[in-house]
Amino acid sequence: MIKNSTSHYGSVSRALHWTIAVLIIIALALGLIGDNIERSADSAEFLQRLYSVHKTIGVTVLFLAIIRVVWAISQPKPAALHPDRTLETLAAETVHWALYAAMFVMPLSGWIMHAAETGFAPILWPFGQNLPFVPKSETVAHSAGFIHMLASYVLYASLAAHIMGALKHAIIDRDATLARMAHGKSAEPASGAKPAGWIHTVSAAATLAVFAAIIAIPFVTAKETSVAPAPVASAETAGEWQVQSGAIEFTVIQMGAEVTGQLPDWTASIDYDPTTGEGQTEVIIDTSTLSLGSVTDQAKGAEFFDTSNYQTAVFTADISRVDGTTHVANGTLTLVGETVPVELVFDLTVDGDQAQMTGSASLDRRDFGMGAGYTDEGTVGFAVIVDVTVTATR
Ligand code: HEM
Ligand code: HEM
Incomplete structure (x- = not known):
């Protein structure tokens, strides 16, 4: 089935989940590798290719994330299988919000950084490199790069928690949480209960607070280092x-x-x-x-x-x-x-x-x-x- 129900993820949700998951993990790995390679004549060409692929995958994630959110809004969300475990449900929901936020903040901050600087590793697509309203400015590039880096830390942590949670459900709880996302198995909480409504609000608010801080920090700490030629x-x-x-x-x-x-x-x-x-x-x-x-x-x-x-x-x-x-x-x-x-x-x-x-x-x-x-x-x-x-x- 294409669509979700309250007990299962439809094929569109699953396809989007796994495509974005693979792309994000590749983008993360490439970002990490690039960050750890020393810049020299020998590595320049390799780094250029690496960052071009990194950026292209990241931009693809952004477009898929937009489609995913539009789709998710139109669909019922299968409820957590153990709504009685309040803390666990709160943690899982918070991580889902954080992953959603990272799907936008990572590529957008990366793209703003790319558009604000000159030179280096183009995005491999025909629609231009720059973004409207983003000036060529080292300050903007630096701030966006800082957001990119901070958000990547949140992404590492939430992804680790997310994967460990999925494995815990599969190996320890032996429930259908992973199977629901892996191959669309249908399962509902045995009790028929739903997670408490406040879990949704608190997890969303916590994520919002973290990402608002990440975006605010570079603005508070920014130093003016514009590239405009000094008089x-x-x-x-x-x-x-x-x-x-x-x-x-x-x-x-x-x-x-x-x-x-x-x-x-x-x-x-x-x-x-x-x-x-x-x-x-x-x-x-x-x-x-x-x-x-x-x-x-x-x-x-x-x-x-x-x-x-x-x-x-x-x-x-x-x-x-x-x-x-x-x-x-x-x-x-x-x-x-x-x-x-x-x-x-x-x-x-x-x-x-x-x-x-x-x-x-x-x-x-x-x-x-x-x-x-x-x-x-x-x-x-x-x-x-x-x-x-x-x-x-x-
Ligand atoms: C190996 C990696 C991954 C595994 C094993 C995995 C597993 C799962 C499972 C089992 C669920 C269902 C949870 C539930 O029904 O409560 C889920 C949902 C979700 N996953 Fe993953 N996931 C992985 C990677 C990712 C990545 C990289 C992202 C995003 C950046 C992500 C974002 C989400 C989100 C937002 C949900 C909530 C459901 C939705 O709205 O689509 N996952 N994942
Ligand atoms: C899914 C999306 C993305 C993820 C998960 C991601 C992740 C990362 C990570 C982990 C790093 C290394 C840590 C750091 O220096 O910040 C990095 C670096 C970088 N990313 Fe991304 N990125 C994404 C999208 C993008 C996009 C769309 C662009 C540009 C169009 C981009 C441009 C860059 C650049 C230029 C660097 C090097 C920063 C530097 O060394 O100063 N990224 N990225």
């Missing part, structure tokens, strides 16, 4: 021109998708004569404050910017006008101990004492020995495009 208030300037504002961004292709990072902390000295179109510049960048979406830590790590050993990058160049507003800064960039020739082509407009430049340079990470373990472009592309905008006055 260059720290840019101490010398030379003829003083930097008023600007941004240095860099873009790499990671797992086939463009990811843009920021280098918010830098100072620039600029000497430039608009009549001759000649000048010099020196830009000193603090790489320890860089951000690169969800892979900021990897980018700062020993294989890439190695910020614990090399905190500054220096670009020195001679500026010359090519044609009209087009200029070129020809010089060298010293980064992670390597000095490499770099040409930055930029557009410069000078209006009285106000100058505005936008330009970009293309680097090859291998010239700096960055990501030596990532020998092909599958995980991280070789090219790094650096985009610079500066507004300066004299």
